[in-house]
Amino acid sequence: MKNVLNTYQLRLKYDPDSVLRAIDINYQDYLEKLREWICQDDNPLFKYRVAKQISFLEKNNGVNTNIINDLLLKLKDPIYFVGLRKKERIYLVQKMRGFYTELLKTYLARINMLMDDPELLNPKQYNTPVSKHRGIETVFEILKIIKNDLESEVEHRKTIPRIGHLTCFQVSMGAFFIKLSSMGVSQKNQITIVQQLFETFNLDWDEIDRENIKLSILKPSLGYFEKTTLEIQNLRNYYYPKLLNDNIISNMINQSIIFKKQIRRF
Numbered sequence: 001m002k003n004v005l006n007t008y009q010l011r012l013k014y015d016p017d018s019v020l021r022a023i024d025i026n027y028q029d030y031l032e033k034l035r036e037w038i039c040q041d042d043n044p045l046f047k048y049r050v051a052k053q054i055s056f057l058e059k060n061n062g063v064n065t066n067i068i069n070d071l072l073l074k075l076k077d078p079i080y081f082v083g084l085r086k087k088e089r090i091y092l093v094q095k096m097r098g099f100y101t102e103l104l105k106t107y108l109a110r111i112n113m114l115m116d117d118p119e120l121l122n123p124k125q126y127n128t129p130v131s132k133h134r135g136i137e138t139v140f141e142i143l144k145i146i147k148n149d150l151e152s153e154v155e156h157r158k159t160i161p162r163i164g165h166l167t168c169f170q171v172s173m174g175a176f177f178i179k180l181s182s183m184g185v186s187q188k189n190q191i192t193i194v195q196q197l198f199e200t201f202n203l204d205w206d207e208i209d210r211e212n213i214k215l216s217i218l219k220p221s222l223g224y225f226e227k228t229t230l231e232i233q234n235l236r237n238y239y240y241p242k243l244l245n246d247n248i249i250s251n252m253i254n255q256s257i258i259f260k261k262q263i264r265r266f
Contacts, residue, residue: 004109005102014099019092026080030201034072034079037200044189067183074179075197077172077265082201086165093163093171096266104154104263111147115140141241142252148238149256152231153263161220166205169217171266174225177218191218228264232257 011017038045081089114120122133161167173194180190191213198208235256240249 004106006106007103010099010102010106014095016096016099019096023077023080026083027076030079031072034075035068037197038068038072043196044192045185047189048183048185071176071179074176078169078176079201081168081172082198082203085204089165089168090163093167093266097163100263100266101157104150108147108150108154111143111150115143115147138243141243145238145240145252153260166216168266170220171224171264172221173217174221177222178225187218194218228260232260
């Protein structure tokens with residue numbers, strides 16, 4: 001265990017908080033520019049309408065303002081990546097994936113160390129029966145579930161494609177496309193919207209055309225999003241031992257969802 005860094009040491013090594021902080025600051029800095037972009041007359045969103053046939057880009061409408069805010073919030077990560085050069089985007093994803101990959105290894109190493117000792121706090125006595133330690137039994141059941149979840153994340157990371165300069169968009173734009181689809185926005189217009197966004201913010205990508213956006217961003221991002229959504233849904237189908245009450249199970253599921261979204265953000 002001497003070679004296993006703790007979470008604090010990993011944060012010092014990778015400094016992930018500086019990236020997350022920069023994303024938050026960048027979003028606030030460019031929020032008004034984003035609003036101006038999404039409210040341009042040539043934005044395809046003007047073609048779509050919500051309740052009462054009012055264009056959801058019309059001003060002075062509280063409900064529609066919330067829709068716009070929700071859309072823009074889903075661009076929080078992408079709009080940060082747009083401002084980076086190709087090499088910077090690759091480096092950032094490598095850095096954040098490196099942090100979360102080591103974090104997974106650290107968590108698993110510590111859990112395995114505990115679970116490798118079946119007599120933890122309940123050592124056997126020569127020729128003397130020892131009753132079960134119910135507390136430790138519960139702890140081991142919880143650790144077993146967490147271990148399986150962490151191992152599934154390790155396997156997931158083995159299947160994701162090699163990092164490229166568009167990876168950050170493929171990982172982060174799925175929710176945006178899903179939101180557009182839920183509004184009835186056609187794929188053709190989704191591509192137009194993204195093309196306008198990239199051109200407005202001068203993305204470092206020479207091949208910004210409709211087909212490249214479709215094949216290199218839209219389809220992969222939906223694949224990432226749908227895979228994660230399916231795995232989150234499957235968390236509720238896991239067999240949870242009867243000795244765990246509903247409150248504990250609910251909390252474990254919620255924490256697992258939060259963790260999955262964190263480590264799959266990049």
